[in-house]
Amino acid sequence: MEAKVLIYSSLSLLVLAVAFKVIIHLRTRKPKNLPPSPPSLPILGHLHLVKKPLHRTFHTLSQKYGQIFSLRFGSRLVVIVSSPSAVEECFTKNDLVLANRPPSLVAKHIGYNQTTLVGAPYGDLWRNLRRISALEIFSTTRLNMVLGIRRDEMKRFLHKLGRNSSQYFTKVELKSMFSELTFNIIMGMVAGKRYYGYGEEVKNEEEAKRFKKMMVEIAELGGANPQEFVPILRWIDHGGLEKRLMRLAKKMDAFLQALIDEKKGKEEGNTMIHHLLSLQKSQPDYYTDQIIKALW
Known part of the structure; x- marks a missing residue:
């Protein structure tokens, strides 16, 4: 019994330590000049705001924060663009900057470690x-x-x-x-x-x-x-x-x-x-x- 208590206590401390490290990392690494963003939660970011259907959620947020706004899905930064002219600029002037998809477990395993046409990084x-x-x-x-x-x-x-x-x-x-x-x-x-x-x-x-x-x-x-x-x-x-x-x-x-x-x-x-x-x-x-x- 004492061994189990020790294991669970150690795991709990490890989880808390990792969570604290993630929070500090996100706060110190915050990029400059980000588009406006709603208030976020520690660790989760704005995941609590994401509800289906997504396009309606994004539309509601755009009415308050503008046609370009940022969200944080956990540790990942997401920028939502709903302006046609801005979208056109993303896929013309800045297409190389935005060409890559973020790594994911699906791309890692189903996509042969990001080596398929859909998931491969630009190169x-x-x-x-x-x-x-x-x-x-x-x-x-x-x-x-x-x-x-x-x-x-x-x-x-x-x-x-x-x-x-x-x-x-x-x-x-x-x-x-x-x-x-x-x-x-x-x-x-x-x-x-x-x-x-x-x-x-x-x-x-x-x-x-x-x-x-x-x-x-x-x-x-x-x-x-x-x-x-x-x-x-x-x-x-x-x-x-x-x-x-x-x-x-x-x-x-x-x-x-x-x-x-x-x-x-x-x-x-x-x-x-x-x-x-x-x-x-x-x-x-x-x-x-x-x-x-x-x-x-």
């Missing part, structure tokens, strides 16, 4: 991934080659809408339908597969179940988690977020690698994976499997 890797995507994936020629996939999915979507309201007016939940349409178009272009639908529309039900489950997990774990903004919660892995992300990352990597391996040495195709694997044959050191997964 040689990002420029290389962008060049490949612009020339080999999103060029007019490549997009026209998979035009049939997009047309087919739109026909299925409209047919489903028509079937639901063939007799009478009916209420339709479009959010999930648009989500399924988007995923089917993406995966059709990437791997020539459909994962949402019924009966013969989905060839491999088991694979489709795994994919849909992973997408749900990514949506659940990839949101604004307190652990990303409060260091002490991240250090103790509050809620087991990092462990869950590590497990999900292994499943995602195995899934993507299986798609790549399936296309190797098989029939010709117009999908993104087929095309990148054809380039891999002539430049294996450049178009690696990891590069293909980073472009997904």
Whole structure:
């Protein structure tokens, strides 16, 4: 019993010491000339003000603090810009300054330690991934080659809408339908597969179940988690977020690698994976499997 009391007491003192250190660090490191900001709480900053839907929260704050104001999400500084002219300036004159995304647990594990096109910091890797995507994936020629996939999915979507309201007016939940349409178009272009639908529309039900489950997990774990903004919660892995992300990352990597391996040495195709694997044959050191997964 005495040993347990000693352990708990030590942990409590450690937590208090870390919290005190974080507070001092934030107060002494406060940048100059920040936009106006609401009163904040120690450690949490303005996290207590964040309520869904976010755009309404930000709109309410902008009416009081102006079109450019700052918030602190735990240890991270966030600047909210709602002025169209200021936003344009951010993405033109100051685009390089604002090009990088802050590191996160999601980018670390799901994003291959920030080496994907979406999460990579501005630099040689990002420029290389962008060049490949612009020339080999999103060029007019490549997009026209998979035009049939997009047309087919739109026909299925409209047919489903028509079937639901063939007799009478009916209420339709479009959010999930648009989500399924988007995923089917993406995966059709990437791997020539459909994962949402019924009966013969989905060839491999088991694979489709795994994919849909992973997408749900990514949506659940990839949101604004307190652990990303409060260091002490991240250090103790509050809620087991990092462990869950590590497990999900292994499943995602195995899934993507299986798609790549399936296309190797098989029939010709117009999908993104087929095309990148054809380039891999002539430049294996450049178009690696990891590069293909980073472009997904």
